[in-house]
Amino acid sequence: MKMKNTIFAFAALLFSVLLFTTCAKDDVAVQLKISPDSLVIVDSDTLKGISISTEPKGKMEFKITQKPGWLSIEPLSGTINGTALSLKIRPLKDSLVEGVYKGKISIITNNAGTFDLPVTLSVNGHPKIKTNMSAINFTENSSET
Numbered sequence: 001m002k003m004k005n006t007i008f009a010f011a012a013l014l015f016s017v018l019l020f021t022t023c024a025k026d027d028v029a030v031q032l033k034i035s036p037d038s039l040v041i042v043d044s045d046t047l048k049g050i051s052i053s054t055e056p057k058g059k060m061e062f063k064i065t066q067k068p069g070w071l072s073i074e075p076l077s078g079t080i081n082g083t084a085l086s087l088k089i090r091p092l093k094d095s096l097v098e099g100v101y102k103g104k105i106s107i108i109t110n111n112a113g114t115f116d117l118p119v120t121l122s123v124n125g126h127p128k129i130k131t132n133m134s135a136i137n138f139t140e141n142s143s144e145t
Helices: 002-026
Strands: 031-035 039-041 048-055 059-066 071-074 077-081 085-091 099-109 114-123
Touching: 031 099, 031 114, 039 048, 039 085, 048 059, 048 077, 071 099
Parallel strands: 039 114
Antiparallel strands: 031 048, 048 085, 059 077, 059 099, 071 085, 099 114
């Protein structure tokens, strides 16, 4: 009888472990994955990219809620649907002076919260070419008439 009770207790314990383990898999929170986890843009870069995905694979809505004014991002919102999505990041350097700029890109999702991606942009000095139109002289070529 003692052996029968021990087997019954072991079976009940095993059943409980399997039941709770199986239930836990359904309750796994979907997480936002961003690669790289920080972005460094140098002066020669015209296009960078970041990859966003979910873990485990699933469907998630996202929206860029904050970005530096010196960046263009496409798309600004969308749906991650089981595969990684690439965001195109373009630096807008034309109006910037030489220096290092720091900021962040904030991404909010419908079920995984908010993620902040640090961004650094390095801008080198670029010489401005100026033309003095009064100093340019076009003369007629007398051999061509």
